[in-house]
Amino acid sequence: MQASSLAAVSCDTKSATNGRRWAVEDVLALYDMPLMDLIWRAQEVHREHFDPNAIQRSTLLSVKTGGCSEDCSYCSQSARYETDTARERLMPLDEVVAAAKAAKDKGASRFCMGAAWKGPKDNDLDRVLDMVREVKALGMQTCVTLGMLKEGQAEKLKEAGLDYYNHNLDTDKEFYGQVIKTHTHDDRLDTLDQVRDAGINVCSGGIIGMGESRKNRAALIVQLANLPKPPESVPINNLVPIPGTPLADNPRLDPFEFVRTIAAARITMPTSWVRLSAGRQEMSDELQALCFLAGANSMFYGDFLLTTGNPDIERDDALFARLGIKAV
Numbered sequence: 283m284q285a286s287s288l289a290a291v292s293c294d295t296k297s298a299t300n301g302r303r304w305a306v307e308d309v310l311a312l313y314d315m316p317l318m319d320l321i322w323r324a325q326e327v328h329r330e331h332f333d334p335n336a337i338q339r340s341t342l343l344s345v346k347t348g349g350c351s352e353d354c355s356y357c358s359q360s361a362r363y364e365t366d367t368a369r370e371r372l373m374p375l376d377e378v379v380a381a382a383k384a385a386k387d388k389g390a391s392r393f394c395m396g397a398a399w400k401g402p403k404d405n406d407l408d409r410v411l412d413m414v415r416e417v418k419a420l421g422m423q424t425c426v427t428l429g430m431l432k433e434g435q436a437e438k439l440k441e442a443g444l445d446y447y448n449h450n451l452d453t454d455k456e457f458y459g460q461v462i463k464t465h466t467h468d469d470r471l472d473t474l475d476q477v478r479d480a481g482i483n484v485c486s487g488g489i490i491g492m493g494e495s496r497k498n499r500a501a502l503i504v505q506l507a508n509l510p511k512p513p514e515s516v517p518i519n520n521l522v523p524i525p526g527t528p529l530a531d532n533p534r535l536d537p538f539e540f541v542r543t544i545a546a547a548r549i550t551m552p553t554s555w556v557r558l559s560a561g562r563q564e565m566s567d568e569l570q571a572l573c574f575l576a577g578a579n580s581m582f583y584g585d586f587l588l589t590t591g592n593p594d595i596e597r598d599d600a601l602f603a604r605l606g607i608k609a610v
């Protein structure tokens with residue numbers, strides 16, 4: 283490795299294993315590296331732990347859409363903003379299972395069911411448990427994102443066969459209150475503890491491009507990497523601007539800053555799957571390839587995310603073929 287521009291960064295690749303505590307300054311130093319050096323460093327870490335030509339694919343389904351009590355400034359599903367997203371009840375089980383089967387047939391290995399709740403009521407959770415059992419029975423990995431959990435709910439999800447619970451920290455604790463006022467960063471951490479204690483894999487990441495500073499982005503990465511155990515899966519979402527929400531007209535982030543964030547996640551969480559998440563539809567194939575080079579090795583696969591679009595399957599399949607990437 284050419285040491286010159288890398289020397290300023292205090293940890294070396296070999297010691298960047300899970301268990302290390304990161305400081306915001308360490309991660310800011312990663313962000314400050316020349317992009318080519320940063321990507322090289324991320325590649326080194328990536329290749330130590332993963333096949334660099336394999337990408338995991340999850341398909342998302344919004345099983346309960348809109349009407350959410352929370353005020354997350356980016357979200358199409360908050361009842362507080364006038365968006366184009368129509369409110370829908372919890373989907374019937376057979377429709378969810380049919381969607382999961384279709385996703386499996388198209389080549390997704392995990393099915394992720396999302397609900398626009400602050401958290402699930404016990405009777406709603408019972409219906410989601412049936413969904414988890416039936417999707418698991420198809421031979422797929424299961425994931426749900428249902429908001430904040432109450433005591434005992436994570437254990438029920440584990441018993442039903444849940445593999446992953448997605449619950450993002452979303453942004454730096456310092457910036458959180460500027461984006462969301464109806465719950466706190468500590469509330470999010472509390473649910474992550476419950477998920478971890480129940481023995482479910484943790485999927486937690488964030489959104490960038492919401493007007494946060496680079497320091498806020500570095501702090502988010504640090505807060506994820508310094509969890510007692512880093513999340514097994516780390517989604518990095520680029521803000522999808524939703525008309526009607528407070529962030530609708532937010533200035534777009536420099537795409538290279540997105541790539542840097544992926545690289546920082548890869549380097550600080552070497553054994554985690556880093557997911558190139560929302561915002562892919564607006565990205566060129568070349569930008570996505572740069573994200574994979576920076577260490578992203580998982581993505582959402584299917585024409586829709588929750589309420590917004592995702593690249594269609596044909597485009598993704600063609601991209602994988604052009605890059606020589608295999609799906610896992």
Ligand code: SAM
Pocket residue numbers: 356357358359396397398399400427428429430448449450452488489519520521522523524560588
């Ligand atoms: N209500 C649950 C919660 O907040 O955890 C689950 C659903 S919520 C829509 C899941 C995640 O989607 C959020 O944590 C956020 O990271 C992401 N998300 C929502 N709207 C987004 C947007 N407009 N752009 C990018 N990511 C978004």
Ligand code: DTB
Pocket residue numbers: 342358396427448450487488517518519522559560587588589590591
């Ligand atoms: C995650 O981090 N991103 C996904 C999933 N977890 C649930 C959701 C992205 C939502 C993008 C906006 C929408 O489609 O509503």
Ligand code: SF4
Pocket residue numbers: 350351352353354357358359360397398399400429
């Ligand atoms: Fe509700 Fe989740 Fe959207 Fe926040 S991000 S408004 S909690 S659905």
